[in-house]
Each structure stands twice: as C-alpha cells, then as structure tokens.
Amino acid sequence: MNQSHVSISGLKFSYPDGTQAIRGVDLEIRHGERIGLAGENGSGKTTLCKHMNGLLSPSAGRILVDGREASSLGASEIAAKVGYLFQNPDHQLFCSTVREEVEFGLRNIGLGADEIGRRVARYLEMLGISHLAEHPPLALSLGLRRLVTVASVLAMEQELLILDEPIAWLDAKQKASVVGAIRQAGTEGRTTVVISHNMKLMAELTDRLIVMTGGSIRLDGKTKDILSDPAAMASVGLVSPPVTLLAESIKDALHFTRRIDTNEDFVSALRERMPGGGTRGTG
C-alpha cells in the first residue's frame, strides 16, 4: 500500500491544436489505492489517465508506472500493467463471440490456454453474463455490451485499473455487478482509478478523491472529507451526493456531527440521534 505505483511530476500536455489540457500535475498513487478522479468536462481527467497507460506522451514532465516511464513501454507490456476501460463499449467490440472478446486481451499479453479459460469463466460469472459467452457481442443491448467490455478489461488482472464512467448505460442490476467487480479488484490489492461524474459512485468505490479543473489538480484528499463538504465541492463545479445535501440541510436540527456521504452514514447518524441508539424496531 505504501509503495509508489504511479508517480507523476511536472506533467504538462498540449494537443496538436494547441489546447493545453494538463498544466503541471504532480501526483503520487500508491499500490492498492482506490482513487476517484472527478472534475467538469474538459478538466483533463481522461487526458491525465491516458498518460498512465502510455496512450499519450507528456509535452513536459514525467510519468512513471512501477518506476518505469509509461510512454517507453511497448503496447503489450503496458497492457499487462495498466487496464483501461473506455467510456464507449462500441470502441472495442469486434469479435464474433463474447468469449473471444474477453480472450482477445489475454492472448495479446501472452497467457496460456488454461489461464485464459479460467479468467474468462471467472469474469463472465462475476458480471453475470456467462450465459452470453457464445453470443455475438455486437448484437447485445448497450448495457450488456458494456458488461462485456468491463469483463474483458477486468480479466486482464492488471495491477492498475483505470475505469472511465464504469456504470454508464447500466441498469440497477448491472450496476451492482460492476460495482461488486470493481470492489473485488480493490480487495485483491489492485490500484483502481475511477473517472466519473457520479459522486454516489465515488463514495461507494473510492477512498481518495482527486478533483481537476482546467488541467490542474484543485482538490486531493479523503473522498468522505471532500464529498461531505458541499462548499468545497461547489468551488470546483461539483455537487455532493444527494444524501450529503439532505444531511447538511437537517444537521443543525438533528445535531449531526459525523461526515455523511453514503446512505449507510446517514442511517448511522440518525440512529445515533434516536433514543436508545436506534435499536428499537430494527428486529
């Protein structure tokens, strides 16, 4: 947990049209951290992450993944170290079956047939799409296509996972599968970076929240501390989760003292204020 996984220093990046997307970022990500990356559209979140898997090379500064320059690693080498889930599932699906789609990346990083078989079965099961293994992915609904891409990225079991809006286009059941799979990756010690506008998701999946504006990092701290501070969130153009805003509006009346960013926190805080610790009527 304490070892540096990603080390970014003085990172600047400009696109060929002259747009300066990153204006000097310094960031240390330790092994096993669960990071959330938030910010308004165009704040530089995706551009920053594309540096972590070598898709972009810095205009200035350095980015090290496990102590090695990310842009110097070959495609299969970086693919074995860093997983990247893109926003749009249609940007990667091309195989004739779901199984082949999940196998594609595993073959690219040179795994044996037994290991490929084990991982395909595990991740299709984890995301609840085992029954679709022989279906053509392009013929599936958008939500299911999304699950296939999540499975194909998670199956590569990289140490660093970057997930761009992982629950977009999913229904409640599908969301639960993906959130569970990402939590599992975190439990197994993999570093996760979740990019999202969904602050409820951030509260569920991350411990550290980084907020970017205009290509720079504006806030970096514990997810709970940032999300439960509506004023700080508003200063970077974001809105706290609804439960935080609700707690904020009634905290004086109910004398809430704890920071609240999840439903569980809210229920605990209410119970603390109830006579007898809120144990009545729960059984």
Place this chain on the structure above:
Amino acid sequence: MALVDIYVPKKSPLHGVDPRVKIISAVLLTVVCFFITDLVVLLSLLLYMQILVWSTGVNLKTYSSSFWLVARFSIILMIVWPFFDQVGQPILLDLWIYKPTLPAVLRALAIAMRIFIIASGWLILLLTTRHGQLVRGFVKLGLPYDFGISLSIALRYLPNFLGTIDQIKEAQASRGLESSRGNFVKRARNMIPVLIPTFAIAFRAIEGLSEALHSRGYGANPARTYYRDINMTVYDSIAVALIVSVAALAVVSKVLGIADF
C-alpha cells in the same frame, strides 16, 4: 478531418461571396485546368490560387495538413507516372522498366500542378463557406435536397467518424494490440479489431440518425421552407458572369487553336 472540417469564420471578401459563385468557380477551375498544358501558365495559376487562399485570412496551420495530403499524392503520382508514359527523349534514367523521359516528367509535373490548383479552388470553397450555406448553394444550383442533406451529414459526421477511429485504436492498444508492428500482412490483420468496431459504430449512427430524421418529419413535406436562405448580390452576379466568360473564352480559344497555353 483536415479535409472537410475546415471552415474558418473570417471577414475576408471571399467569405462574403455567395456560395453558388464559389461552387461554380471551383467547378470551372477544375474543367479549365485540364485544357492548360503550358507549365508557365499552370505555375502562374498556381501562384494566383495561393494568393487567393492567403487572402481568406485563414492561418496556414488550419489547412497545411490538407495541402500535405495533396502533396503526398502528387509526389506518388510523379514517381509512378513514368511507368505508364515513356514517350519522348531524352531518357533521364534507365532502371530496367523504369525509364522516365524529360517530356514525361514535365507532363507529370503539369498533372501535379493541376491537382494543386484544383485542390486550392475547392479548399477556398470549404475554408470560406459554412456547411449549411454550402448545401444551400448546391440545392439552389438545382441539385436535389436529398443530395444536399446527404452532403451536409457527410461533412458534419466525417470529422467525428475519424475521431472515433482514433478512439477505437486507443481502446485496442489498451488491450495490447500493436497495430504498427510486423509485416504488411500482420499489420493488415491487426486492422480488423479497428475496422469492425468502426463499421459497427457507423451502421448504428446511420440507423440512429435516419430514425431521428424520420421522427422530425424528414421528407414529410416536399415543399420545404428555409429559415436562412442565400441571396446573390449584384457583385455576385457580376463575378459569375466574369468567371463564366473567362472560362468559356479559355476553353473555346484552346479548342479552336486560337491560343496555345
């Protein structure tokens, strides 16, 4: 992207010209170019066209990639041309079946210059005309509205489509696909994971767009009305008359052998 999404709002005289004048000029320039064989005349026309491109006030960076694409095509054409045209003397090189002669090289040079001149003409049209005006210009010149809207959609979506291809390449590279390694066959095979999603996205976009057009009443009323119409000014009419006259004079005098250029 660079070829189509290059309209730049400026206040140059060419920006103010009616799109029909620019379309007619580009078409006539394309036709007249093929009648000109004299290298000096071609070179003069090429320089004149560059002055016109410069007069649009658009930064060179905006269209340099378009010119670079045309330049690459012209260079390839000039290299390949002597394989098929070996008429004349002297032979400049004798490499088995590749024997470029001086007249053939000059003819290839003329073709390359024509391509540049024609590209410059159409580039001026695209640099100085909004998509909507361009389509309206074509329709006012008598082309069916279906053609106009198809052209408009193509111009609107091609840049997005090319951007999508880049994103697909990035998504596949993240899964370890090395598309730029290996021999020709391997590289071609590695394009499959890029091409299939590209076509899938294109077909989905077409389906979605056609449904969206249908749901907004496309084709329901043949007598369409237009919110922003285009109108020719007196200057536009004079310009068309002049351009058509000069082009006709050039072609007729060349065909009848009155002038040699």
